[in-house]
Amino acid sequence: MNDWITFALPKGRIMQDSMELFSKIGITCPEMNENSRKLVFENPELKLRFMAVRATDVPTYVEYGCADLGVVGKDTLLEQGKKLYEPLDLKFGYCRLVVAEPKGMENSDNPLNWSNIRVATKYPNITERYFAARGIQVELIKLYGSIELAPLVGLSERIVDLVSTGGTLKANNMVEVETIAEITSRLIVNRASLKTKHQRIRAIIDGLEKVIGDEVRISQ
Ligand SMILES: Nc1ncnc2c1ncn2[C@@H]1O[C@H](COP(=O)(O)OP(=O)(O)OP(=O)(O)O)[C@@H](O)[C@H]1O
Ligand SMILES: O=P(O)(O)OC[C@H]1O[C@H](OP(=O)(O)OP(=O)(O)O)[C@H](O)[C@@H]1O
Numbered sequence: 001m002n003d004w005i006t007f008a009l010p011k012g013r014i015m016q017d018s019m020e021l022f023s024k025i026g027i028t029c030p031e032m033n034e035n036s037r038k039l040v041f042e043n044p045e046l047k048l049r050f051m052a053v054r055a056t057d058v059p060t061y062v063e064y065g066c067a068d069l070g071v072v073g074k075d076t077l078l079e080q081g082k083k084l085y086e087p088l089d090l091k092f093g094y095c096r097l098v099v100a101e102p103k104g105m106e107n108s109d110n111p112l113n114w115s116n117i118r119v120a121t122k123y124p125n126i127t128e129r130y131f132a133a134r135g136i137q138v139e140l141i142k143l144y145g146s147i148e149l150a151p152l153v154g155l156s157e158r159i160v161d162l163v164s165t166g167g168t169l170k171a172n173n174m175v176e177v178e179t180i181a182e183i184t185s186r187l188i189v190n191r192a193s194l195k196t197k198h199q200r201i202r203a204i205i206d207g208l209e210k211v212i213g214d215e216v217r218i219s220q
Contacts, residue, residue, distance in 0.1 A: 004047040005200055008067035010055035014185050017092040018071045025207035059084055059188065068193035068201060074183045075162060079123045085189045087205050091212055093185035095164040097126065099178040102151050106175055120150035121160040130160075130180050148172040 007022075009015050019032065029050050031041040041050045053061055055073065059082045062070040073093055077086065099119075101109065114131075120141040121127045131138040143150065147161040148168050162183065163169060163176060187208065194201055 002196070003200075004049055005069065005197065005204070006049040006051065006067045008051045008053050008058045008061040008070040010058055010072065011052045012055055014055065014071055014073065014093050015052065017185065018090075021090060021092070021208065021211065024211045025204065027204070056080075062188050062190050065190045065192055068190050068197060069204065070188045071185055072188055073185055074181070075123065075126070077186060077188070078181065079125050081125065085191055085194060086186050087189060088187040088208055088212070090185045090187055090208070091216065093183070095162045095183045097123065097160065097180040097183055098163050098176040099158060099160055099180065100148075100163070100169055100174045100176050101158045103173045103175050105157065106177055109177075111177060117158055118156040119158045119160055120147055120156040122147060123160055126180065127160045148174060 007018075009018050019029070022028070027046070027048060029041050029043045029048060031038075031043065032050060039052050041052070042048070051061065051067055056076055058067075058070040058072040059076065059080050061067040062084060063082055071090065073095075074089075075095075075097055077084070078097075099111075114134075114136050116137045116139075117131070118139040118141065119127055119131075120143050122143060122145070124140045124142050127140060128138060141150065141156050147159045149172070150156045150159055151174060152172060158177075159174070160180065166176075169175065187205070189201060189205070
């Protein structure tokens with residue numbers, strides 16, 4: 001089995017973009033198109049295996065070598081701070097990590113005057129670091145989803161969360177006040193696999209790099 005390549009892919013929105021990109025360098029898995037509750041899919045002809053995992057668990061599977069390669073949002077990498085080899089920005093999954101607050105509040109609320117604030121977020125480490133660098137003390141409330149609910153019910157006025165279309169903020173009567181980071185999906189690689197399966201992994205990285213470069217050039 002050691003000549004197989006295993007990918008850890010997040011079950012959510014990144015999965016389809018990942019497989020679309022991989023198909024451009026011949027990495028495919030017809031078994032994944034079947035509707036099932038399976039978590040591992042194989043393409044025996046190409047000796048490829050795909051694991052469908054929670055987005056936040058992708059770095060763990062790659063770190064421990066259960067997967068040779070993984071696709072994960074930069075937000076998750078920044079939050080977890082694991083030392084993983086991250087050779088490629090895959091350029092999809094674009095969104096921004098922002099500070100937001102209820103609409104109207106921004107008129108009287110100058111971020112330069114913040115000294116002690118409460119923030120609800122899925123990203124406590126990034127949030128803590130971001131505000132600490134500016135000398136702002138932050139009381140963190142860790143949530144696991146639907147972050148935009150927090151200000152509506154008085155849990156916290158401010159949130160740190162991802163924004164893509166801006167639709168969720170708007171629907172919940174909130175506005176962005178600061179951008180913390182621009183986010184895209186990244187390819188991550190297990191360091192030992194990079195040595196033991198060097199040829200196959202190098203070919204995948206180089207192939208993807210070329211496809212992404214070509215796409216960027218065409219779109220410019
Ligand atoms: N609205 C969005 N638009 C574009 N990309 C997004 C958006 N929200 C999240 N992402 C990116 O997709 C990644 C996975 O998000 P997804 O919603 O699929 O999983 P999740 O529910 O956040 O994670 P988990 O399953 O571990 O709780 C995020 O880490 C981020 O990089
Ligand atoms: O700007 P938009 O295009 O509206 O996207 C932003 C929303 O997408 C993500 O939530 P997700 O759908 O992952 O749900 P969750 O909050 O339950 O994690 C993010 O946490 C925002 O809530």
